[in-house]
Amino acid sequence: MNVHHLELFYYVAKFGGITAAVRSMPYGIQQPSVSAQICRLEKELGVTLFIRRPFSLTPEGEILFDRIQPFFTQLPDLADEIRQEGSLHLKLGACPSVLRHHLPGLMLAMKSKKPGLRISLREIQMDEIADHLVKQIADISVGAVIGAFPPPLRMDELLRVPLALLVPDDFPCTTWKQVLSRHKRKDGSLDLPLIAPPVQSVITRRFREGLTAAGLIWETEVEVGNFDVIRDYVKHGFGVGMSVMIPGVQVTGGLRQIPIREFAPVQVVAVYLREPKPVVSWFVNELKGYVRMLIEQTTAGAAAPAKKNVTATRGRGHVAKG
The missing domain is CATH 1.10.10.10 (Winged helix-like DNA-binding domain superfamily/Winged helix DNA-binding domain)
Structure with missing residues (x-):
């Protein structure tokens, strides 16, 4: 019928x-x-x-x-x-770092504003984003990307994060320039063991682009798919790890980061349909506000030690003069 x-x-x-x-x-x-x-x-x-x-x-x-x-x-x-x-259900896909470090606090804040809000989380890879959004498996995806997306999708840049090396606290270098001066061979290769994500990951691809542009060669010695594992391997002395400078995330446990600002940064974006549900538009606004807060806090935190050092120097100068 x-x-x-x-x-x-x-x-x-x-x-x-x-x-x-x-x-x-x-x-x-x-x-x-x-x-x-x-x-x-x-x-x-x-x-x-x-x-x-x-x-x-x-x-x-x-x-x-x-x-x-x-x-x-x-x-x-x-x-x-x-x-x-x-209107109250948000299907969110994100990379592991975003899922772990940033979404819990943001989701709690959003739920306090909309008590009935339900959020479904899914770990998503860059090559899955377009398919998941078009098929409505996810309403929005947040993470690092390279390139553009087809017309049905909209991409909003949230921030750009510098690449970095993850090293032990006692590593003798503090800058990328020092790393090159100490560990670059005559043929352009580096003699340090490198721990990195798989070659298809956005961060590894961006890192390789930077190496190629600089005429450098650095083969991965230990390949792992999780930044937590990279951290553990660096901690146990297997080499230096590939990393990114994520605002609001402190490196602890006897490790630190060396920024590589000479390489192009990694672009972190929100991707969603051009005509999103109201809950998606609301989430994007909340997310952008959260990112602005992170950047402001990171900038203030970086400026505070410098201001303290200037004050201390002035104090010592005053005492010496007296």
Whole structure:
């Protein structure tokens, strides 16, 4: 049976005739069209569903109306329920670093503003973003990317983070320039063991681009897929690790980072459909505000020690002069 034919019959039965149904239906349709499609339904079923004048349902029409009435009657409520679910359900895909370091605090803040908010989290790789968004597996994805996305998707840049090396506290170098002066061979290769993510990862690709542009060669000695594992291997003395300077994330446990500002930074973005659900637009605004706060805190934290050192130097100068 054609569902549209059933819908037309529902309105005819509900309002007591074709003319009344045409006047009361939520969308425009001509009376001859309704009559023709009802006739097709009756022909398909092989029965008469109602008497035209005066209007009354036949026994077969009563059976059909009783079966389809609950479905069509509940459609408006069903639509409202789905809209309500969509307005309070955010399907979020993100890279592991974002999932671990930044989303817990942001989600708690958002839930305090919208108590009914439900967030589904999914770890997502760069090459999966477009497919997940188009198929609505995720509403939005946050992470590091290289390149652009197809027209149905919108990409908002959140921040750019410098590449870095993760090293032990007692590592003798404090700058990338010092690393090169100590560990660069004549052929452009570096003699330090490198611990890095797989070659397809965004950070490794960006790092390799920087090496190539600088005429350097640095082969990965230990390849791991998780930055927590990189940290552990560096801590145990297997080499230096590839890393990024993430705002708001402190490196501890006897390790520190050496920024590589000579290489292009990694772009962190939010990717979502060009016509997003309201909850996605709200999340993007909250996310951008959170990123601004992180950058401001990081900038203030970096400036504070410098100010303290200047004050201390001035104090020592005053004492020496006296």
